[in-house]
Structure formats: C-alpha cells, structure tokens
Amino acid sequence: MTRELINQEDFEAHLVLEANGDVTAMYRHISLTSVFQPIFNRAREVMGYEALCRVTDDNGQHICCTDIFYQCCDENWVIHQHNLDKLSRVVHLRNFSQYNVDCSLFLNVLPISAIRGLTPTRTIS
Incomplete structure (x- = not known):
C-alpha cells in the first residue's frame, strides 16, 4: 500500500542522521541528500x-533527479x-x-505539490 506522507512521524520514518550531522532521506531503495549552490548578487x-x-540507489550509484521525480514506474507515481x-x-x-547563515534558501518545488487532489487520508492499495 502506498500512502502520502502527511505528518512528522511519517517523515521521521524516512530520515537518517548521518555521522557528519547531515540528514538523508531513504525512500523506495533510493537516498536523497542535499548540496547547496551559492547564488550571487550583482x-x-x-x-x-x-x-x-x-540521489543515489542502494548500490551508491548516482541517479539523475529527473529520472526519480518524473519517471516513477508504477500506478502510484503521483x-x-x-x-x-x-x-x-x-x-x-x-x-x-x-x-547558521543569514541569507536566503531557494527551494525547487514540483508543480504536483500544489494539486489539491491529494488529501491527508488518500491511500492507494
């Protein structure tokens, strides 16, 4: 059964605190980590x-983000x-x-996140 993550407990079940202090998410045989690209003013x-x-797979191989975010391979892709x-x-x-820096953080967001069709109780089996 595939369920939408909706509360802190759901998210915490997928998060790992690494030895260096970074947080990694584990989801369906892949891991998600962060890197930060500086943005400069004029x-x-x-x-x-x-x-x-x-993104890396279980074998540590790097995976293109677009492959993960846009090519989910089953009926629960949304x-x-x-x-x-x-x-x-x-x-x-x-x-x-x-x-602990005093500047902006820019986040990329998928348009799917704005769709109201996904509700906190939606479950697909």
Whole structure:
C-alpha cells in the first residue's frame, strides 16, 4: 500500500542522521541528500543558496533527479512524486539549518505539490 506522507512521524520514518550531522532521506531503495549552490548578487556577494538534491540507489550509484521525480514506474507515481518532493524539502531545510547563515534558501518545488487532489487520508492499495 502506498500512502502520502502527511505528518512528522511519517517523515521521521524516512530520515537518517548521518555521522557528519547531515540528514538523508531513504525512500523506495533510493537516498536523497542535499548540496547547496551559492547564488550571487550583482556585487558578487552571496545572497542565498539554491538547495539541490543528490540521489543515489542502494548500490551508491548516482541517479539523475529527473529520472526519480518524473519517471516513477508504477500506478502510484503521483503519490511517490509528492512524497519525494516533500522529503527533499525536509532534508534541505534540516541540512541548511546547520549552517547558521543569514541569507536566503531557494527551494525547487514540483508543480504536483500544489494539486489539491491529494488529501491527508488518500491511500492507494
């Protein structure tokens, strides 16, 4: 049964605290981690960071993010996309909070996250 992640307990079940303090999400045989790309203003000062997702499979092989977010391979693909999108944002926010910097964080969001058709009680078996 595939269920939409809706509460803290659901998310915590997928999160791992690594030895270096980073948070990683584990979901359906893949892991999601964060990297942060600096964004500069015209004066060439860092004004913020874009959070980027790095994905690996169970064997540690890197996987292209678009393959994960756009090519889920079963009938529950909408729920998987939504879960991965939300998990990646949780991972990015937790990891970025460790840096204690005073600047903006830019997050990429899938349009599927704005669809109201997914409800907290929706379950597909």
